[in-house]
Amino acid sequence: MNIVEHEMFNTYSNGKLLLAGEYVVLKGAWALAVPLRFGQMLQVSSNADTPGIYWESISNGRNWVQVHFSSPNLDILRTDNPPIAKQIRNILLEARNIQPAFLATPKQLSVKATLNFPYDWGIGSSSSFIVNIARWAGCDPFELNQRIFSGSGYDIAAASSDQPILYRIKQSVPVWKAVTFNPPFIGQIWLVYQNKKQNTLQSIRNFLKMAVPENAINTISSISLQMAQAPSLDEFMTLMNIHENLMAEILQTDTLQQTLFPDFRGAIKSLGAWGGDFFLAASNENDGYVPDYFKVQGFETYFQMNEMILK
Incomplete structure (x- = not known):
C-alpha cells in the first residue's frame, strides 16, 4: 500500500x-x-x-x-x-x-x-x-x-x-x-511597456550564434558599472545612448528610438530581448512630458522607475 x-x-x-x-x-x-x-x-x-x-x-x-x-x-x-x-x-x-x-x-x-x-x-x-x-x-x-x-x-x-x-x-x-542604485534623478527615468512580449529563448539562441568583439564586451561592462553610479541624468542618458547604439551595431538593427520614437526629447534604451517587453525612457523635460508622449503614441502602461523597483 x-x-x-x-x-x-x-x-x-x-x-x-x-x-x-x-x-x-x-x-x-x-x-x-x-x-x-x-x-x-x-x-x-x-x-x-x-x-x-x-x-x-x-x-x-x-x-x-x-x-x-x-x-x-x-x-x-x-x-x-x-x-x-x-x-x-x-x-x-x-x-x-x-x-x-x-x-x-x-x-x-x-x-x-x-x-x-x-x-x-x-x-x-x-x-x-x-x-x-x-x-x-x-x-x-x-x-x-x-x-x-x-x-x-x-x-x-x-x-x-x-x-x-x-x-x-x-x-x-x-x-x-549587490550595488546601490537610487540616483537623485530616479523620478525622471521611466519604464514603458511595448504592448507585446518578446520570445526571450529564441532571442538567446539567435544571439549565441553571433560573434561579439572583445572590446564591445568590455565597453558594455564599463557602461553597466557606470550606470549604477551615474551622478547626473545627463550622464545616465549618455550611457543609455552609447549602450543602445553599440547593441544596435552588434545586432545589426536600428535602435528603438530610431524606429518608433525619433521625435522623443530624451533617451530611450531597450531592455532584455529587443523587440518587446519594457524599455527605459529618460528626459530632462517637465514631469508630464514622458507619460504624455507615450500615451499619445498608444503606450499606456508605464511607471516611474522608483515605482517599480524593490525598495
Missing part, C-alpha cells in the same frame, strides 16, 4: 529588469539588474479531497492555467491550458532529475502560483517560477534554469536579491554583487 505524503510550503521570488548588459551578459559582460516590487508566490498545501496534484496559476488576479497532475508520474489528467501545463510538467520533471526525491512518492497537494503582474510583461514570470520550484525541490535554481532556458541566470540572481546587482558569468560560473 502506498503512503500518501502531505506537506506545506510557501515561498516568494522577485521579478526583475536588466538595465544594462542585455545579450552580451551571455558572453561574460557585466550586467546591471534590479529586483522589482512585482514577483511570484508559490503556495503548497495538503489536499485531502483530490488524489494527485491540483495546480492553479494566477496572473494579476486572473486564472491563467489549471492542471490536475497524477502523482507521482505527473501525467496531465486535466487542464484548461495544455501548452502551459506541459511547460509546468517539464520543469517539475527536470527538478526531479536534479533532486530525485522531489515529488517521487504519491501526494495529494494543492499548488498555487500567483503572479502580482500580467505574465506577458516580461519581467520575470519564468525566472521567479524557476526559483520557487527550485526552493521547493531543494535543488540549485541556476542548474534548473540552465536545463530549461539556457539563459545567463541574471534573472535567477535578481529573483533572490533584495537590492540591485551587478552580474556576470565567469568561466561558466555566475558571479554577482
Whole structure:
C-alpha cells in the first residue's frame, strides 16, 4: 500500500529588469539588474479531497492555467491550458532529475502560483517560477534554469536579491554583487511597456550564434558599472545612448528610438530581448512630458522607475 505524503510550503521570488548588459551578459559582460516590487508566490498545501496534484496559476488576479497532475508520474489528467501545463510538467520533471526525491512518492497537494503582474510583461514570470520550484525541490535554481532556458541566470540572481546587482558569468560560473542604485534623478527615468512580449529563448539562441568583439564586451561592462553610479541624468542618458547604439551595431538593427520614437526629447534604451517587453525612457523635460508622449503614441502602461523597483 502506498503512503500518501502531505506537506506545506510557501515561498516568494522577485521579478526583475536588466538595465544594462542585455545579450552580451551571455558572453561574460557585466550586467546591471534590479529586483522589482512585482514577483511570484508559490503556495503548497495538503489536499485531502483530490488524489494527485491540483495546480492553479494566477496572473494579476486572473486564472491563467489549471492542471490536475497524477502523482507521482505527473501525467496531465486535466487542464484548461495544455501548452502551459506541459511547460509546468517539464520543469517539475527536470527538478526531479536534479533532486530525485522531489515529488517521487504519491501526494495529494494543492499548488498555487500567483503572479502580482500580467505574465506577458516580461519581467520575470519564468525566472521567479524557476526559483520557487527550485526552493521547493531543494535543488540549485541556476542548474534548473540552465536545463530549461539556457539563459545567463541574471534573472535567477535578481529573483533572490533584495537590492540591485551587478552580474556576470565567469568561466561558466555566475558571479554577482549587490550595488546601490537610487540616483537623485530616479523620478525622471521611466519604464514603458511595448504592448507585446518578446520570445526571450529564441532571442538567446539567435544571439549565441553571433560573434561579439572583445572590446564591445568590455565597453558594455564599463557602461553597466557606470550606470549604477551615474551622478547626473545627463550622464545616465549618455550611457543609455552609447549602450543602445553599440547593441544596435552588434545586432545589426536600428535602435528603438530610431524606429518608433525619433521625435522623443530624451533617451530611450531597450531592455532584455529587443523587440518587446519594457524599455527605459529618460528626459530632462517637465514631469508630464514622458507619460504624455507615450500615451499619445498608444503606450499606456508605464511607471516611474522608483515605482517599480524593490525598495
